[in-house]
Amino acid sequence: MLGLVKHDQGQYKQAVSLYKKALKIYRKSLPEDHPTLANMYNNIGLAYNDMGGYSKALQFHEKTSRIKEKALSLNDPDLALSYNNIGGVYNSMGNYSKALQFHKKARKVAENALPPNHYDLAISYSNIGGVYNMMGDYSKALQFHEKARKVAGKALPPNHPDLAISYSNIGGVYNMMGEHSKALGFYEKAHQIIEKTLSPNHPNLATSYGNIGLLYEDMDNYSKALYFYKKAHTIAEKAWPPNHPDMAISYDSIGGVYKAMGNYSKALEFYEKAHKIYVKAEPPNHSNLATSYNNIGTAYFGKDDYSKALPFLEKALSIFQKLFPLTHPHIETLADKINNLKTKM
Template identity: 65%
Template sequence: MHTVFRIDEVRKLDKKSPLYQVDLKLTSDDDQQLRQLTDRVRQETSGSTGWYRMGKLLLKISQFDKAEELYTALLEQVSNDSDKADIYHQLGWLKDDQGQYKEATSFYKMSLEIKRKTLPEDHPSLAPIYGNIGQVYKNIGDYSKALEFYEKAHKIKEKALPSNHPDLAISYGNIGQVYNRMGDYSKALEFYEKAHQIFEKALPSNHPHLATSYNNIGGVYKNMGDYSKALEFYEKSHKIYEKALPPNHPSLATSYNNIGGVYKNMGDYSKALEFYEKSLKIREKALPPNHPSLATSYNNIGMAYSGKGDYSKALEFYEKAHKIYEEALPPNHPSLAISYGNIGEVYNNMGNYSKALSFLEKALTIQQKTLPPSHPHIKETIRRINNVKKV
């Protein structure tokens, strides 16, 4: 192991000086927490050669263009199907992270097609591909399809892994996410808590997966209206992300965004705007300009301005978000429905009722196609439409 230090203490030299003194302590080879962390890093950046490991590392730190350049070059050099399948899989992961879901699905399925020619259906190496295809379907709003692929992945992992393995926890978390999107919050919480129990036992306390777990549980509590509980879990998550990730990492942006969402729901729109803008600042640096997560930031900032009563500013940000959603997502995606609904609500508040009704009805059409009939979003949109019609 190379030389690694722990930060022991940080203190300012004096009140007038901008300099700080940092006291470091040399770690030992038998440092258990450090060993767990480095072992996990090695697992997450594993590969047959240094170039493959480099590609995974570039993806982990969100250097998408460099990763794509590397994988494209590797693809031109390899001749055997096994290596091609691995590269297609990584390119699928890359495209998914960039919000290019059609391309992501194509690469993942090319990888799956190659592997299924030579492997049994329950082979462990198929699980990541099934899981990632499930993630793409989740991102495009096809939740039944997402659940199908996530469950295929989970079935393989349950056979192949010990019951406390972190990858099994990730699988529980993925299934929980789908139930959360479908509005089945009790089921979502059940799977998230299964995941969290494993993470707490298997990972060091500052591992990003543990932060994601806190974040997921916080999201369910927010959806259930328990905002104090949601904020508690979001802040636990954020504390880990700040320590473990670079300052421009998309997960940190998501964390700021989620905390902002709680403040928005609590009616503290100024505080919400503060966190939403922190999220946007990271996303504008880290993501391509047409990425759906960037649209989410614009949309949320629009909601904060709407809450403050600044409807023209709200409409400006809602329309920025909507433009990206229309380009990046399929026409029946739930996020597009939310976007239509938000624009409709602003027009309603501005007194333009015909435009409000038009956008709200577009939102309802999508929601009725993609969500269960009892989903809270459908009920809310119907309520809004009825209120506009009463005016």
Template identity: 60%
Template sequence: MHSVFRVNDIKQTVSNSRLWEVQLSLTGDNDPQLATLTQCIKGELWGSTGWHRLGDLMLKVGHLNQAEELYNELMKNSSSDSDRAHIYHMLGFLKNDQGQYKEAVSFYEKSLEIYRKTLPEDHSSLANTYNNIGLAYDNMGNYSKALEFYEKAIKIKEKSLPPNHPDLATSYNNIGEVYRNMGNYSKALEFYDKSLKIWEKSLPPNHPNLATSYNNIGLAYDSMGNYLKALEFYDKALKIYEKSLPPNHPDLATSYNNIGAAYCAMSNYSKALEFYDKALKIYEKSLPPNHPLLATSYNNIGMAYSGQGDYPKALSYLEKALAIWQESLPPTHPNIKGAMNNIDYVKKKM
């Protein structure tokens, strides 16, 4: 068997901006689970050339700025419509991860415009683009628009893919996310369960998508007030993320953040702050300063300090959260109203 390495970091070389240095650590050939995961992720990398697949790898490990530089360079040298459509799609994916959701939709639409020149509306190649447009609208809080695109994607996938295909699980998971965001938790769990059953059959047990599924199920139980059940699923997710992702990956931070939220809801504020602090340190290293997830982190820390009765400290974090959300989200997004309510509550307590 070939040697298997963990990707610790990817950074641009100082002497040549066209080269990247990849820091690896050898894991050993006697780790069959990691070897299986590596082969699985290698097969998932998307792109017609090694450069395109490198860009996708950078996105998967959370190196967004390097991926953006690479895709912009590839766009300058693209020679065909199919290349340009692929790069626009990946830039949309990248912008979504950066929290720039309108820009993400714009890139996805550019990609669709090219594909539609030669493909019908329900072609299997378009399903992922419809799915990702839905994800961007979901992140903007436009849930009806998100469902519209998710349903376009799922109709295509159900016709063109076998019933246990991982891409179907992704669609079910995303529809579950919309229902959870809309407060329909039983419907969310129904779709999360569909997704989980497929991923458990089709993916290795340490695959990050499985962790995402456990995490989302935890979020649904959390929203229903069943915090111990939520922590059970959050812990499953965290164990996978810690094994399969680099230590500064945003998904790992999200996992810490969710565990913190469950402890906060149980009024264990010191334990909550312990996990919130872990999350914030990763977000500050891995995300741009106006990313909505950073605001979520600040908001959560603020509410934990509020729970402890430290209202001046709480206000400081809540105002940071509101400023980022007002800059990065549509004015009607529920997070903005929630932050304003939290600030009003804290000010009344001071």
């Protein structure tokens, strides 16, 4: 299906358009509760989530869920998938209590429906761990990511790429805890698996280099961070089309290191490359675009060019206020930054 191809390429608007055309055709011949329609709603929901259109994503995932709840038993694994997708949208919105509610519903279904070493259970535990990580509850995040790793270790062969995801998730929590040596150990385990099992230009390899780069950045080892970010970027250039959102993330990562080094002109160069992609690839209220405005504004702030910094920071704040509750850390941090900037003007 062409919609899936466009989705994989990061062309989310085109994917949604194609999915909706297909949906229109299917709805002419199928009843409203047909499983095929549920799958179409699910695909549209996933694309909207990737676009940052969270309210629309919820709308379509909830349609999927309603059809599945009528058609399937309450312990059907396919229902768990639907709950996980809804939880994922709430996580993207920063509504972590709702995200946990749906991921835990998914886990309950999966635990009742599947054998204890089924890989889908690992995914469920991993989703819950990811939400706890975002909430800053690192002990619970580790608990669930370790549960996921144990299940994945039994469900998958030792060098399966999905096992690398488990190691990366654990590494990410340790990095957030400031336990950098432990984080590096898990990132390296993940990287070894990826290098053995995937092609040299696979996007997962770029992600792995990016994780290691982030670790070194958090350790203030900027030369090593740049080295790994640039390795990630070289792969990303081969793996993705030039306007793929992941290319922008790569530019942002490199720009972030230059900013940390105090080289604001170089940081701006990379932030602006990222921004051009986000403007083309994302809808106007996507969180990535807000982050991009924030990055550019912060770089101008570092250059003491406050008049240029202010409009970028205000654009970022405006988008974040539409996406997240007013108590979200992004909003509080950015509002403080703007107030600080205004005192300097």
